[in-house]
Amino acid sequence: MKIEQPAIDIRMGRIGRTVLSATLALSLAACGGGGGSSNTATGGGGSQSTAQCAISNQIAFADDVLDEWYLFPNLLDNTVNANNFTTVQDFLNARVAPARAQSRDKGFTFATSIAEENALISSGSSAGFGIRLSYDTANDRVFLLETFESAPGFAAGMDRGTELLAIGTDAGNLQSIASLMATGGPQAVIDALGPSNAGVARVIRFAQVDGTIIEANVTKTDFSLDPISDRYGALIIDDGGKNVGYLNLRTFIISDAADQLRDAFQLFNANGVTELIIDFRYNGGGLVSVSEVFGDLLGQGRVGQLWSRTILRDSKSSENSNEFFENEANALQATKIAFITTGNSASASELVINSMLPYLNADSVALVGANTSGKPVGQFGFDFDACDLRIRAVTFQTVNADEQGDYFTGLAGTVPNTCRATDDISNALGDADEASVSTALDFLAGRSCTAISGKTDDTLAQRERELQAMRPEQPSAAQFEIPGLF
Structure with missing residues (x-):
């Protein structure tokens, strides 16, 4: 994706042409890339490093990040006393509580390990x-x-x-x-x-x-972790003589997902696919850069048109950017797309759906399964290298070419067509008999379905009937990004 101006490298824990304010620069660490930078704290030896990593210092770093970069500065609790907390995460939870109460930050701001997250991004490394x-x-x-x-x-x-x-x-x-x-x-x-x-x-x-x-x-x-399964990640489904492309992307967080997506679309092009089922049912998001490649692969004939806009708080508006469709060798322009989603579908997966809406006819796109999580915002990573601490703070919102991007209660009220379907765990993912895939095929074939309501009360009741992904009280870097992983 081409970016209109130099901007922050979204989600990779790197601030491109921007440095932190004097407040943060004079704090314990500035924010560098995944491998550190000249203005990132690098721990000294023994007692110096131990003192530097006192929980009070880590909380002070997190506090400065929120004060300067948090997307919703008016939804921070400024009465919180940092001395009352023994963990960075508990402090973050307290500071962003007003935003959480308005469903603007549903656990999206968190502290994690730099080493663990970098290993996950670079190679999909996890333990369990x-x-x-x-x-x-x-x-x-x-x-x-x-x-x-x-x-x-x-x-x-x-x-x-x-x-x-x-x-x-x-x-x-x-x-x-x-x-x-x-x-x-x-x-x-x-x-x-x-x-x-x-x-x-x-x-x-x-x-x-x-x-x-x-x-x-x-x-x-x-x-x-393999972002696209070799068993069922990319398939050709024969639906009464019509080839339908099925793609199940498990996560956007692994950088190799971009090349695996290219391979999947090569398969679709080789089989004359014009209709797609894109299965995001457990996809909690990840790298925006991977979502942009996904958009490019859906963007045949749209090179140079606007894919999405990234918007920061007013004081950081100089970092706002526009992303445009770029050329991809295996790109296609689907005539119809059915997106399979659940309450676990969030962030980058929702970004792909929302960004495609201006380019799809109202009768050619549907949300199938259940309503999405509702996360039109994203995080930058701020690194305190000496303590292996990365603060993932909500810092930007994305909108599509029609300036739509307020789906905090999920996309069911935004996508023109919705079809309710169960997550049928008795059948394999990608199987034409699996309930959500079967319903997606029905939509692509023009058959009727029962709609998903976008109303908040119905959405909550609906989610209570779903199988809920398990999540520990203190998730690992991988568990933050991949719902239900153990």
Whole structure:
């Protein structure tokens, strides 16, 4: 994507031509790139580094970031006393509480590890079982939404639709999921699974979709997250003799997703695809740069036209930028697109949908499944290198070529057509018989469907009926970006 003026490298923790104000520059650290810069604090030795990383100093750094860069300065609580907090995240939560109360910042401002996030972005590196978990609070049950093929969960026999039955550190102390959920809810299950560290082992009893019960000793390992599955990430679905392209993008956070998207669109072009199903149902967002490549691949014939605008707070308006469609060798111009979404679809996935709306006829685009999360804002990363601390603060909003971008309650009220569908975990992703895919095919074929309401009250009730992605109280860098990952 071409940018109208030099601007901040969105989401990569780097401030391009801008330096922080004197307040931040004189603080413990300025904000540099992923690998640091000349004005980024670099920890000294022993006691100096320990003193520098005192929690009060880390909180002071976070406070300065919010004061200078936060997108909604009038929605910061300026009465918060930093001395009352022992963690950076608790301090951030308190400072942005007014924005959260207005659904402007639903956990989008957070503290994370520079090293962990950089490893995730560069190679998809994570540690765990490599499974996405969801829970059904009405029945105290836990199911897998998805597994990552290179991870130990998949090797043990877990896959989409698997139900967890019991967890223990050994076969002699297994605790049933029902008892864990009854006594402590989803967090009790998360605690039983142990920390997200390589080498952590658990005995897990689970039931596969066909009813087969397996009890396995599974050890968490370091593995690479593949943004587009080799099994079902990019498929050609034969719908009555018509080739429909199916694309499931798990996350935008891994930089390699851009090249994998190019490969998927090469497949679609080779098969004469003009209609697409784009499955964002578990996509929590990630790199805006990857979303721009996605837009380019959908932009045949639109090179040079406006894709999106990035807007910062008034005091940083010099950093506002326009992004335009660029040429991509495998770009296509789809005649119809069905976007599959759930309440877990957020950020960059919503940006792609919203940015495409001005270029699609009202009868050629639909939202299928459930309403999206509602995150038309994004974060820059501010690094305190000495302490491996990155503050991801909400700093910008994106709007499309029609200046639309206020979908804080989700996109169901914005997209011209919506079709309600369940997330059918009994069938594989990409399967034409899976409920959301089947409904998407119905829309593409011109068949009728039941609409998703964009009203806030209905949206909340609807989400309560969905399987909810599990999230720990203190998520890792990967868990912030990839809903339900363990």
